[in-house]
Amino acid sequence: MDAHHDAHSSDGIAMPKPHVCSSQTFMGILLTLLFLTFLTVYISRFDFGSANMLLAMAVASVKASLVVAIFMHMLWDTTINKIFFISSFLFLGLLFLFTFADLLARADLETRHGRVAPLDPSEMPEFTSGSEKRFFDQYKSK
Helix, strand or coil, X not given: CCHHHHHCCCCXXXXXXXXXXXXXXXXXXXXXXXXXXXXXXXHHCCCCCCHHHHHHHHHHHHHHHHHHHHHCCHHHCCHHHHHHHHHHHHHHHHHHHHHHHHHHHHHHHHHHHCCCCCCCHHHCHHXXXXXXXXXXXXXXXX
C-alpha cells in the first residue's frame, strides 16, 4: 500500500459507506420543490383568513423536510444524529412556548390593571426618582 492509502485507512474500524443519490432523485426533489414554491405563491393570492399562516407554514415545512432528508442526508444518517436533530426542534418549540406564555401573561396584566405598559419612563412613577431616573435621563439627553 502506498502512503496516501495508509493515511486514509480506517485501521480496522468499520466506517459508514458514503452514498450518492441518483440524478433522478435530485431531479425529482428539484421539481417537487419548484412545484411547492409555485403552490406557495398561488396560495398567497387567496384570502383564507386565519388559515393563511397555517397553509404557508405547512408548505414550508414540507419543503424543509425534503431539504433536510435529501440534501442534509438525514434520510441515510445514523439514529443518534436524527435524535439530536429532532431534539433541537423540540427545544426550539419550548423556547417559543415560553415566549408566548410570557406574552400572554403580559396581556393579562395589562387588562387587569387597565392600562398598557408606558413607553415613556416619565410616565412610570417608580422611575421618576433615584438611580433609575438618572439612568433614563442620560439617554433622554442624547
